[in-house]
Amino acid sequence: MRSSMPPLRLLTAVAAAALLTACSTLAPDYERPVSVVPDTWAATPAATTTPSDSAAAPAVDTLGWQEFIADDKLRSVIALSLHNNRDLRVSTLNVERLQALYQVQRADLLPSVNAGVGQSAQRLPGDINGTGQSVLSRQYSGTVGISAYELDLFGRVRSLKDAALLQYLATEQAQRSAQISLISQVSVAYMTLAADRERLSLAEQTLQSRRETLRLTQRMHELGVSSALDLRQVQSTVDSARADVASYSSLVAQDLNALTVLVGTPVAAELLPVEISHAALTLTQDLDAGLPSGVLLNRPDVQQAEKALEAANANIGAARAAFFPSISLTASAGYASTDLDNLFKSGQQSWSFLPQINIPIFSGGRNRANLRVSELDRDIAVAQYEKAIQSAFREVSDALAQRATVGELTAAQQALADSTQDAFRLARVRYEKGIDDYLSTLDAQRSSYTAQQALISARLAQQVNRITVYKVLGGGSRQGKAVAPVVSKG
Numbered sequence: 001m002r003s004s005m006p007p008l009r010l011l012t013a014v015a016a017a018a019l020l021t022a023c024s025t026l027a028p029d030y031e032r033p034v035s036v037v038p039d040t041w042a043a044t045p046a047a048t049t050t051p052s053d054s055a056a057a058p059a060v061d062t063l064g065w066q067e068f069i070a071d072d073k074l075r076s077v078i079a080l081s082l083h084n085n086r087d088l089r090v091s092t093l094n095v096e097r098l099q100a101l102y103q104v105q106r107a108d109l110l111p112s113v114n115a116g117v118g119q120s121a122q123r124l125p126g127d128i129n130g131t132g133q134s135v136l137s138r139q140y141s142g143t144v145g146i147s148a149y150e151l152d153l154f155g156r157v158r159s160l161k162d163a164a165l166l167q168y169l170a171t172e173q174a175q176r177s178a179q180i181s182l183i184s185q186v187s188v189a190y191m192t193l194a195a196d197r198e199r200l201s202l203a204e205q206t207l208q209s210r211r212e213t214l215r216l217t218q219r220m221h222e223l224g225v226s227s228a229l230d231l232r233q234v235q236s237t238v239d240s241a242r243a244d245v246a247s248y249s250s251l252v253a254q255d256l257n258a259l260t261v262l263v264g265t266p267v268a269a270e271l272l273p274v275e276i277s278h279a280a281l282t283l284t285q286d287l288d289a290g291l292p293s294g295v296l297l298n299r300p301d302v303q304q305a306e307k308a309l310e311a312a313n314a315n316i317g318a319a320r321a322a323f324f325p326s327i328s329l330t331a332s333a334g335y336a337s338t339d340l341d342n343l344f345k346s347g348q349q350s351w352s353f354l355p356q357i358n359i360p361i362f363s364g365g366r367n368r369a370n371l372r373v374s375e376l377d378r379d380i381a382v383a384q385y386e387k388a389i390q391s392a393f394r395e396v397s398d399a400l401a402q403r404a405t406v407g408e409l410t411a412a413q414q415a416l417a418d419s420t421q422d423a424f425r426l427a428r429v430r431y432e433k434g435i436d437d438y439l440s441t442l443d444a445q446r447s448s449y450t451a452q453q454a455l456i457s458a459r460l461a462q463q464v465n466r467i468t469v470y471k472v473l474g475g476g477s478r479q480g481k482a483v484a485p486v487v488s489k490g
Helices: 007-019 051-056 072-084 086-109 156-222 228-263 293-298 300-321 366-432 438-472
Strands: 113-124 135-151 326-337 349-358
Touching (some): 072 086, 072 156, 072 228, 086 156, 156 228, 156 438, 228 438, 293 366, 300 366
Antiparallel strands (some): 135 326
């Protein structure tokens, strides 16, 4: 009968024990919380597009940002921001960090096999060893072994691995949410810059026009046709226009600074907008009034909240497993000899096998308290998930409510700007012919200027609303991810 176990047989036994560990956990079965919002949004007035356009247009919640953004310059600016924005870079690195932590936790499911070669030397004085002469002893070893491998009989390690995976997936959704938010912020900053540049251009044109009117009024005053009051009134309009030019010049500079920070690098002049265009900077189409609120589940912030909930649920399994015994294995197999030349010769094989079982008897209530903490963490995650759903529903409802009226508002402002412009032109002709005093012309001029400024604001609101609808509906389920590593769930 042989007195030793061959190294290969020993390692095979340990590997078999690893495969026989439980394939399930003590975590509760996960169930998605019942929806806390209505199934659909409130009906809104239909948008002004033809049925054929509506049928041919893809749903806004399925468009990637490259498809949704129609303006080439804005698309280029967004691409720059996705590459250079520091906040997005931090989010991406956080995803990679959580991926690495998941791999660390996943490694605990398998034994760690280590190889080592060592020597031990010992000298004993003669009065200790009883021979009267000092003795020098040496021992050499070469082994392959497993140290403190836990047999996951009750799924504790597997539950921790599942929680780490779900935390990684939640962080990945957070990164996607940050990317969608950045696209929205850059688009809004770009459009705001365009609107303020157009306001500045309008103020400069108005200043030039009022200066010409001032020169004409000065000439008429010299000829006795115009009064000093008219001259002072015209001068006040010039000063007002000068103040607007200075104010909008400052706003344009601030808008450019904000855009530069978001992009993460200076934006080339040829990519900057000139004015808020009549044409849409984004693709638009009708949204069905009965659009199901289930599309909110595609939003990355909602998915992030759900993954966090699932991770909390998995942690309950680890807390439950702490009530049961745990078994750890330490084993090694190799060769040992007092002579280095004979280390790997026949007959020098050695092995050790040290199983250990730990049975929890008394821990002062620690395990029960840990279980309670994990259950409360799960309940908190449920509330946070429901809050994420409610917030998302409100954001979509607000965006759709604005979308239902912003087009009509823009059309009304356009009509008002056209009518006040005609009124100003007629009032100026009547003043130049001496039919009316300058007060009527001044009122018409101010009304026209105010209406044109309001028209720019309405166009900006319309463009921003399109971006907002895109953002609150999840930014497109076909949008590419900046980080998408492949992770096995095994």
